[in-house]
Amino acid sequence: MFSIRFQVSAILVLLSGLIILLPDARQSSGELNVPGMLEVMNESGQFLTVDQVARMVVYEDTSILLVDVRDTEAYRAVHIPGAINLPVSDILNPDWSGYLDDPVVRPVFYSNGNTMAGEAWMICTQKGYTGSYIMKGGMNEWYREVMESTFEGERITAADNATFEVRYRARKFFNRMNSTPDSLKTAFLEVKRKKEDDLVGGCE
């Protein structure tokens, strides 16, 4: 009969040959496939309105993380308070996956409009970072609704009153934040590499 060396060798060669047929690990771990994507893409729950975001900003909601996917210059010029800057071209950098794949804190992508935020949402969702949002309308909508809208009418309802209260406070917060000198803003730009710190091992 065959020796153990022969058996172990044969099995190892066979298995290592077979795993060549396996799909790339990086692509399949936790990722969504076509039916999965089609399902989540048609859900309306992926959007937050600017008023919802304004409320979260004003009440310092820690269950979301605003992610500005525009380029760094645009972010530096003006951004929503509390947002971090992960340009969409760099969104898959593994350094950021700690932010995007957080089971508790859900990212809210925004850009000037919907396009870039939508790109970030698509790419991240397909990667398996599910549960992220898009701020519908982006910064343009934010300006239109939160920054520049005024109440026009005879009597203000309680709901409207609450909305405008939040908008007013978000406005103040936003203006104060974006009026700070650039040197202070860059402090927020230095996003920490969240996951790298957790990786320990070897004999170090």
Next chain:
Amino acid sequence: MISIHLEIMRRKPYMNPYLAGVLLGLVLLGAMVISGRGLGASGGIKYCVVSIVGAVSQEHVAGADYYSKYYQGGKKPINNWLVFQILGMVVGGFISGAVSGRLTWKIEKSPKISKPRRLILAFLGGVFFVYGGQMARGCTSGAALSGMAVLTTAGFVTMIAIFGSGFLFAWFFRKNWI
């Protein structure tokens, strides 16, 4: 006393090396799955030494960058993953020795050399090995084996360096072994 008692047990031969390799590979895979780390031994020795130095002289630890990083934020170096892993290794080795009847107090050496010579060489070997292991950020298990398992260049380079230099220097120490 224990050793003498167990001496009576029938000695079993070593496991076939390939099957032992499969077992070790599964343990390594288990370590990756459970904690995302590989295996490591020299690191555990280092943490023990750092703890001892810390217990003997607090000032020395505070004064040196190397030691103080292990005490940052009130950490205790003895409560390290690697330390507990080598504790487990002692237990695992003992169990294996017990079931195979290999528990004895003895100095294993070539009959051509004296006991002190063997012990001195073992001591020096230990000094060299752990020193080099710290330099390369891991020993045979921590850098070479675990590194190779995750296909890192560091793992393969360290492995080649260890065995390459071993073969190179083997000639000088041949009298001690054969």
Next chain:
Amino acid sequence: MMKNYLFLLLLVPLVILIILALPGKRSFRFSGEAILEQIGQNTHIISVHKFKEFKAGEPGIQLVDLRSVNEFANGHLPEAVNMPAESLGTGEIYRFFKGMESDRVLYSGETYQAEKYWILFRQMGIENLYVLETGYALDSLIMNWDSESSRRILVDEDPSFTFQPDTAFNY
């Protein structure tokens, strides 16, 4: 002797595991990284003006309307075909694009909606695919399609705001 059979027995479940792992995993041809690179080249979104140039050069170019059947029936761009996005299946997508040799241009109610499906289809490996930049105002685009060529449609990502730090505390 026993050990030989033991090893064979070990081998069988492993092979089964591998075979089980195979299907269903190859649904995407391109990784997210590859798609991000293509997005970065910024050639996939074409303006109405550019589309009309394409159309002049390549008459077979096909517009694909991703809105629902009802919306499509109420009005759509000329010569567009409907592919209602809300009720798509994997096989349908492949069948739809199969045998279509010319370039395909996707559009939907807004640019970003079409672009999402562009990302999905590209990841599935469908080639020659573009997105029509329709801005926010698809209805007016449908109405004024022939005269629309010169006017530039409001682009989603262009900032329509200016921030004045001076006004910070004037509330």
Next chain:
Amino acid sequence: MAPILTSSETVQFINLLSAFLVGTGFGFALEQGGFSSSRKLAGMFYGYDATVLKVFFTAAIVAMIGSRILSSMGLLDMDLVFHNQYYIGPAIVGGGIMGVGFVMGGFCPGTGISAAAIGKIDAFVFLGGGAVGAFLFAETYPLIQEFLVSGNRGPVKLSESLGLSDTEFIFLVTVIAVGMFWLAEQTEKKFARPDITKEY
């Protein structure tokens, strides 16, 4: 999805318990493989016993293949598994020093621990030397600090440097290892020392 315990989120007790269990398996496997015998280990360098090579490569390949299968099935996230940083100079010089230590002492730290566990006195002395080595390293750290951080290439993978996919690379390593196993057994026959390789 595995890894189950990541250091920042787990209670320390469970983390350390897992370390203990992993260590138990490690020590057991090493001892069973015959790594508790220094003369068996040193046989690697004199051709009469290639146990080290056999166990070492079989283990590495089993772990490679296993981790690859698990990650393909979405059960193990390899991004969360520790990958060694590659420092060119320190890895080569450190490896060279370790080689000298290996052929002098006849153990490496892991095997030394498993040998000490079954009562080999030379292994205790080896570990004592190891502790001194660690102490010396700590004391000479300021002198060699610059060298230690030089030539960092990050956690690079050899498969990527060679331009192969991970699986092709694993296949290549396996084929080479199988060739080495065959060669090793031929060498063992040629340099056979039954007086040493018999049981200890």
